Amino acid sequence: HVQLVESGGDSVQAGGSLRLSCDVREYSFSSNFGWFRRAPGKEREGVSAMDRVGRTFYADSVKGRFTFSKDNAKNILYLQMNSLKPEDTAIYFCAAGLYGSGWYLLRDDKYAYWGRGTQVTV
16 A cells, blocks of 8 residues: 655754655655645645656745655655754655646645655754
């Protein structure tokens, strides 16, 4: 069955960096993928997305600081996070889906499968 397993969350000081990983199991890697986060007391929000042809999209709040990449050989997604700020503190989730395109991929209703999340504290 489909599994997405995040890792790499940690506590870091402001200005620091982290790389999150998402191990994608039993799911086509030629799909749309997204990274989302939910901060304390806030709704889940889209952070970054990658469509099936590799185009990436970023929320304005992380543009220029976060980079979404994937390793096709290992079926792993990455979110490189640099210049971290206290407002980046959240649980980060990866998600997979088949439908949607462009900036709509930053909407969580475009994804059918979700990981359990990994905590990032800045």
